[in-house]
Amino acid sequence: MSEPKNNPMLQVSHLAKRFEGIVATDDLVLNVEAGELHAVIGPNGAGKTTLIAQLSGQLAPDSGHIVFAGQDITQLPMYRRSALGLARSFQITSLFLDLSVLDNVALAVQAHAGHSFRFWRDARSEPQLREPARALLARVGLGARADQPASLLSHGEHRQLELAMALAGQPCMLLLDEPMAGLGPEESARMVEMLRALKRDLTILLVEHDMEAVFALADRITVLVYGRVVATGVPEDIRANAQVREAYLGEQEAGHV
Amino acid sequence: MTGGFTIRNIVTVALLVALVLLPLYAELAGQRFLLTLFTRIIILALAAVSLNLILGYGGMMSFGHAAYIGIGGYAVGMLAHEGIFSGFVQWPVALLASALFALVIGALSLRTRGVYFIMITLAFAQMAYYIVAGLARYGGDDGLTIYKRSQFVAPLDLSNKVQFYYVCLALLYGSIYLVWRLVNSRFGMVIQGSRSNDMRMRAIGFPTYRYKLVCFVIAGTLCGLAGALLANHTDFVSPGILYWTRSGDLIIMVVLGGMASAVGPLFGAVALLVLEEALPFVIKLLGTPFFGEAAARASEYWQIIMGPLLLLVVLFARGGIMGLLAKVRAKERA
Numbered sequence: 001m002s003e004p005k006n007n008p009m010l011q012v013s014h015l016a017k018r019f020e021g022i023v024a025t026d027d028l029v030l031n032v033e034a035g036e037l038h039a040v041i042g043p044n045g046a047g048k049t050t051l052i053a054q055l056s057g058q059l060a061p062d063s064g065h066i067v068f069a070g071q072d073i074t075q076l077p078m079y080r081r082s083a084l085g086l087a088r089s090f091q092i093t094s095l096f097l098d099l100s101v102l103d104n105v106a107l108a109v110q111a112h113a114g115h116s117f118r119f120w121r122d123a124r125s126e127p128q129l130r131e132p133a134r135a136l137l138a139r140v141g142l143g144a145r146a147d148q149p150a151s152l153l154s155h156g157e158h159r160q161l162e163l164a165m166a167l168a169g170q171p172c173m174l175l176l177d178e179p180m181a182g183l184g185p186e187e188s189a190r191m192v193e194m195l196r197a198l199k200r201d202l203t204i205l206l207v208e209h210d211m212e213a214v215f216a217l218a219d220r221i222t223v224l225v226y227g228r229v230v231a232t233g234v235p236e237d238i239r240a241n242a243q244v245r246e247a248y249l250g251e252q253e254a255g256h257v
Numbered sequence: 258m259t260g261g262f263t264i265r266n267i268v269t270v271a272l273l274v275a276l277v278l279l280p281l282y283a284e285l286a287g288q289r290f291l292l293t294l295f296t297r298i299i300i301l302a303l304a305a306v307s308l309n310l311i312l313g314y315g316g317m318m319s320f321g322h323a324a325y326i327g328i329g330g331y332a333v334g335m336l337a338h339e340g341i342f343s344g345f346v347q348w349p350v351a352l353l354a355s356a357l358f359a360l361v362i363g364a365l366s367l368r369t370r371g372v373y374f375i376m377i378t379l380a381f382a383q384m385a386y387y388i389v390a391g392l393a394r395y396g397g398d399d400g401l402t403i404y405k406r407s408q409f410v411a412p413l414d415l416s417n418k419v420q421f422y423y424v425c426l427a428l429l430y431g432s433i434y435l436v437w438r439l440v441n442s443r444f445g446m447v448i449q450g451s452r453s454n455d456m457r458m459r460a461i462g463f464p465t466y467r468y469k470l471v472c473f474v475i476a477g478t479l480c481g482l483a484g485a486l487l488a489n490h491t492d493f494v495s496p497g498i499l500y501w502t503r504s505g506d507l508i509i510m511v512v513l514g515g516m517a518s519a520v521g522p523l524f525g526a527v528a529l530l531v532l533e534e535a536l537p538f539v540i541k542l543l544g545t546p547f548f549g550e551a552a553a554r555a556s557e558y559w560q561i562i563m564g565p566l567l568l569l570v571v572l573f574a575r576g577g578i579m580g581l582l583a584k585v586r587a588k589e590r591a
Contacts, residue, residue, distance in 0.1 A: 082462035
């Protein structure tokens with residue numbers, strides 16, 4: 001487990017968001033170092049997905065700042081953040097189900113290949129879109145399913161496809177919202193291996209319920225409860241933290257830790 | 258439009274060739290009304306092709322597409338009324354006016370989704386309807402007769418019915434090819450991706466709004482062309498050509514023919530308009546031996562047959578006619 005290198009990729013300061021009186025994010029402070037895999041855990045309703053939504057630009061925070069790679073992105077729309085190298089995967093599978101698996105990834109490649117006001121040439125025969133897409137599919141282990149409709153893939157394969165698409169823009173940081181959700185033990189193990197292989201090249205913010213995966217992968221862990229940071233530290237510290245055990249792990253998950 | 262001798266491709270080519278040969282048949286068989294009927298079908302098919310670009314490929318459920326027919330048509334009619342007959346002026350004005358109208362409607366309506374999008378496009382189209390109905394100088398409710406068709410250089414003469422038919426057909430085929438190229442280009446992939454999952458498109462880095470807006474304007478412009486042709490075809494424009502039921506007809510053509518198929522709307526237009534002509538006749542023919550005079554009167558209610566037919570297509574043939582033809586191919590291979 002590497003110590004923080006004080007080279008922040010993502011700095012979140014005093015972020016706040018409420019929905020009709022419910023506090024989803026409360027004065028949240030979070031720093032993610034470059035090259036770190038930083039996990040965010042917390043009980044249901046702790047505001048983890050809301051946090052990801054604000055980081056990716058899907059939701060606007062009420063107050064606070066988000067600085068990514070030295071640039072304040074608090075006001076930037078989703079597509080601009082993506083263009084800066086901040087990629088996101090979705091908790092609920094969000095794909096182009098009526099397009100082929102390869103089309104899905106090729107679209108993600110195209111998103112980072114300049115503007116798309118190109119009206120004439122057949123995009124499905126452009127090697128500069130199709131070849132990187134095929135390589136990405138091979139990287140996540142979906143090479144053989146490239147030409148099938150995305151709707152025919154299993155849930156686990158959808159997660160792999162999500163990952164391939166997130167990687168298409170050669171991002172410097174990934175926001176992963178519960179990539180293990182709904183996966184069987186075998187698929188989970190494969191996903192953990194894949195993330196372990198990625199974490200050397202990429203900064204990753206991982207929101208996950210699967211404690212086994214979190215403690216196997218994370219360099220540092222932040223614990224959220226009711227939108228507030230209760231603790232941040234290396235996995236051993238989090239495991240030992242009494243406040244965390246009481247607030248979260250103690251209730252249901254302590255047995256697994 | 259995948260390659261090879263599939264049933265779908267053979268039927269498509271057969272229809273395209275048949276339409277090229279139709280004037281010859283109409284002349285030889287002495288059935289000149291066919292030429293008039295099919296000129297109208299081809300013009301409305303062009304409008305349906307343009308609607309399919311946003312509805313079928315882009316998932317933008319515009320319920321105001323007839324507005325562009327009206328704007329294209331009225332551009333020709335008003336200019337003719339003011340003594341400007343040159344097609345080189347009339348047609349560019351028709352296209353430009355449609356494009357501008359689409360730009361304004363699109364810029365506002367594309368910020369909304371679902372039912373709101375449908376209602377906004379419908380509202381703008383109805384607004385255009387009431388505006389032209391109120392133009393007293395140009396006939397108001399009664400419409401405007403066009404005494405001279407758009408003038409181009411000799412030997413092109415739109416008053417010649419055969420020539421006009423081929424001009425319409427060439428523009429239709431050109432538009433189908435244009436749409437086919439568009440939807441398969443990078444631009445088209447963005448449009449189709451946005452139909453499939455707009456939020457995800459934005460998350461992976463596409464500013465989808467501006468792509469959809471450009472697509473909306475292209476579709477509106479193409480439909481404006483159909484309007485310019487329709488005005489020349491009927492030598493008359495009235496507010497009726499942009500009434501909302503016309504937008505409904507165009508949607509039916511797209512759904513009937515098969516959404517997200519470049520030639521689908523042509524099939525839909527032919528099927529809908531030929532049925533419209535043929536159903537009263539068929540009811541009369543089949544009913545007279547049994548019900549005598551009553552059958553003739555019943556034939557006025559041909560829509561009673563038409564409605565359930567459309568329902569069957571929507572319920573059991575989601576891909577429309579093109580979808581059915583593709584299924585025939587699949588069964589043959591099995």
